[in-house]
Every structure is written in structure tokens, then in C-alpha cells.
Amino acid sequence: MGILWPGAMGSALGRAWRSAGVEVVTSLDGRSARTRDLAGDLTALGSLEEVVRVCDAVVSVVPPAHAVTQAEQIAAAVRRTGSTPVVADLNAVSPATMGQVATVLEAAGCVVVDGAISGPPPRPDGDTALFLSGASCSPFADLAAPGLRAVVVGSEVGAASATKMSTAAVYKGTKALLLQSLLTARHHGVLDAVVADLSTGAPELTAHLARDLAVAASKSDRLPAEMREIASTQAAAGAGAELYEAVAEVFERADASAAGAATPEEAASAIDLDAVLDALTRHR
Template sequence: MDHADVGIVHPGSMGAQVAAQAVAAGARVRWSAQGRSAATRERAERSGLAAVGSMAELTARCGLVLSVCPPAAALDVARQVAATGFDGVYVDANAVAPRRMEQIARVLEAAGATVVDGGITGPPPRTAGTTRLYLSGDAPTVESVRTVFDGTLLTPVVLPGPLGRASALKLSFAAYNKISHALAAEACALAEDHGVLDDLLDLAAHLLPGTPLAEPQHLATAGPRAWRWEPEMREIAGSWRDSGLPGTFADAAAHTFGRWEDHKDDPDVPHRRLIADLLEERPEASD
């Protein structure tokens, strides 16, 4: 299939950079501007994307559609695309559970589309070697998607096997990587409550260099992204339970990230503000 015209739903901070890599590789990338914010429009323009008026127009003009959105919206986006009768290739590159990936596939395949499971690891691709797009599903279709990004700043990696493998790998990595930020924040909040936060940071720098606990500037990066990380933790919790594992770590991390929802996309929130947010709700002392 000719993927010269690629659609992106929706060009957020990650999606816009992913789409920009397809543009750099020679694809015409389109997006639906209907109902989107001025900030999204500006990102799309900077990334070289062409606007269309509606989802129906997007799917009519593109043989390949990429979904890069918050995990809580992934199934709804798939339903919107399916409702247009899209029968091309749909790549769900969201942080969803394998079971959710199966739901998304059923919705789109009923409309005639071919679905590829995708998982993005790393930051938005602006530097070579930092960001990967894992792909699984029908081998020939996966290979056709891989070629769209081959040689770009987004490194495509094929995982042989069925839908769900890329999602499982993405969530497994995110579980460790993102829950470590929540754990560091909770540890810092305990230390702050007892007046030893600076001592904890000094100790962590000595014994645990390179970790979120040792480098508060890394901890601060979780605040602006917590609104996306909270639903991702819930996907992880569900996946763990599907595998017979307790999902309590992810449930707790979701609760922690939920305390930071007011800092959505605020790059200037300091780590001490995030720590203070965790201390605002205290249980009443028992007699």
C-alpha cells in the first residue's frame, strides 16, 4: 500500500514530533484541525503538517493513520476513525493494555482497516537514538509501516508476533520508569514532612546517582506530564491483573500523579511544589 499520505491523530507534543519524522522521510502528513486548540494548530504548522477539515476527510485522503493520544482516549479515537469507514492501515501507538489493543483492533477491523500495534518509548524524537517505535502485528503490514520511519530520528523496531506485543513492552517499560518517579516523589514528601529533604537528596546523590530521587530536576518533569501518566498507570494496573499480578503499585502511582493534574503542560513547576502537593491531604490523626 502507498503510504505517501499519512494521517496523524492528534499532533500533541509527542504526536507532532512523530509526524514530523514522517514528513522528513518524504510523506505528506495530514491532520484534522476540527475542534483542535490554537496550540495544537501551531504545533502542526511547525511540524509541516497539512490541515484537513474533518476526520472523514483525513481518512479518505490517507492510506495510513497514526493514533498518538492519551491512553484514555485511544478507544474513542479508534471508534471515530472506524465510523468514517476507513479501510487502510491504522497504527495505534498509544500506551494501552494488550486487552485494550484487542478492543481497538476489533472496532477498526469491523470497518475494514488493518491494525498495527505500536509502542513509543523515549521522549519526542528530536535527537537520533533517543526514541523507538515498536511495532507488532501482521508482518507485511508492519514492514510497510517500518519503512515510513526508516532512517529518521524515530527508530522503528519490529517485534515478530501478534497484536499486543508492542503494547505489552511499552507498558512494562513505563511501569518501571514512571512508577519510579512516583516513588521518588513520595519518599521526598516523607522527608520534607520531617525536615530532612535536603539530606535525603544528598544521600541519594551519593548512593543512587542518576535516579529521580537523586536528581530532582528529573522528578520535576513528571508534573507537567502527570495528566497523561495517570491513565497510563491505570492501563498498567489492568494489564498486571490480566497477568495474575497485583496492580497495586500502578494504582498508587495513578493516585500520586492525579495530585498533579493542575500542573498540566507547565514546564516551570518546581519539584518542591510537586512534593508540597502530596502533603496537602493528610489523614486525621487517630486517638
């Protein structure tokens, strides 16, 4: 199994599958120091081309804005090497974008699995869902990895992506609502009263407010593109694009703030809600 690329999610997926007995490789060619740290003890080959050459299956895990480019790079490596691994695109993209990815990869001779991850990077004591769809979802649907639950949602490419777009709209849209509401409450000096009310009416939203909002802000470099993938998915379903176009703007502002400069690893230790909100009001 080849992981492209081993960021926080990709490296955790690699370790989950490795614990299930799969030989997992990746490449660190051109990767950042953070990605190299996150890859840890995963076996690293010299290039994407080497990964494609030796693997039966390859997984694409990149920010949504890079999904089609990544597919093109994998397809080019397939043509150069003559290898045709099964390719699972696990990126947070619309069914339409997933269709573009599938067209690129199928033209190179690859079997394509539409996939999407719901939940945090998998860990043995967790429960992360891996939505899958396509004519064949092997080998991914057949692997019993600790903390990773495979869910086949359909036989058509696009179904897994549609599932992700629908669930992410709720999970990440809720984070945007909290960002907007709590920044407004803080501005008016009523933050404590608002948090107290939410803690009574929706306690699941407030259990880890500082951490959740800090982590959302730290990932806001990639979230605007994902929100626009959701917007286009909803528009194609006749629901309109305007809501998640606006949510994309919320995360663009977060990315431009001091809170957006933190890494997710740094943000995960946040415990002071007022400090997080203060960072969201300041530019980098």
C-alpha cells in the same frame, strides 16, 4: 500519513516521518490552542474524515483513556469514506484494550498495527523507540526517520502494548516513587540528605530531579489511566493489580495540585526542586 492528533508526541512523530520523505497531514478540528501551536507547520486538513480519505496510513496518538473512542471515530470515518488506511494505534494501553481497538478497526476493514512509543517525542539527535507488532507492521517498520527507531517485537497484536506496559511501569513508576519519597523527605526536613544519598547511590535518578518531577506532574491528567492500563496488564499476567492502582492514585494527587496545572512545556524549564515539591503540596 495521517497523525491523529498532533499534540507533543504526535506532531514530533509527524515531523520525523516527514523528514524521511513521507507526506504527513493532520487535522486541527476541535483541537486546543496548545495543540494548534504544537502542530506548527504540519499540513492541516479540515476534519478526521478528510485525513482518513487521503491517507494510506493513519496513526492514533491520544491519551490512553480515549484510545477506544478514537478507534471508533476512525472506523466511522472509514465507513463514510470507503477508504481503508492501515491504522497504527500508538497509545499507552494494555493488550486487552488494544484488542478492543483492533476489533473495532478490523470490523471496518482496516489493517491494524499495534504500536507503542518509548521515550520522549522524537528529535533528530535523540533515540525514541517505536515498538510494533502485528501480522504486518508496514509501513511503519520500513521508515528510517531521524531519532525514531522502529522495533518489531512480535507478530501478534498486543505484543507492542505489552512491551510498553512493562517498560512504562519502570519509567513512570520510578517517577511516582520519587514523588512520594521526596515529598515525605521534605515534610520531615531531610530533603537535602535524601537527595544527596540518591545522588550517590542512583545518580541517574537525580540529574534533573526538578524538571523530571515537574514534567511528570504536568502530564498527570493522563497518567492515572495509563497506570490502570498497567495494573490490568499485570493482573492478567498473574502479578496483581494493586501496585499500579496505587501509583494511579499518586498521579491523581499530582494532577489535583498546583504542579499539575502547568503545561509540559512550562514544566520543562523547572530547576528548583523545592518549588516543584511545594507546588505538589498545594491544590490548584
